[in-house]
Amino acid sequence: MSQVTKLTLVSRRYCHLCQEMEQALTALVADFCVELEVLDCDADPALEALYDELVPVLLHDGMELCHYFLDVSKVRDYLSEIG
Template identity: 80%
Template sequence: MTQAVKLTLVSRCYCHLCQEMEIALRPLAADFGAEVEVLDVDADPALEALYDERVPVLLHDGKELCHYFLEVRKVRDYLSEIG
């Protein structure tokens, strides 16, 4: 049995772009059986140093897939390729 792909969304609670990306990402992740972990950039100084004003940022194994807005086609193609 293969392990589910784990996507990481670096986000912050008061960010409308972050909320929009999370909402848009859920059905796409479900299509591929991917898990989504949401990390609060403000709760981790290392994440804040890396991403602060660039959130939301979508990552897979440390690789940035997109930021600010969900690039559905790009993420779909990426998930198809690694799946």
């Protein structure tokens, strides 16, 4: 049985770009059967120190895939490669 791929979205509750990226990820999550973990950077000082002005940030295993806006083609290509 293969391990489920987990993407991490570093986000803020009051951030419209964060909300938009999370909504845009819905289709990719369904298409690739990946799990999405959403972390509030304001709740974690270490995340805030790393990503404060970059949110939203999409990560896989700590590697940044994109920030501010979802790069759909880049993330699709990446998920296809690792799938």
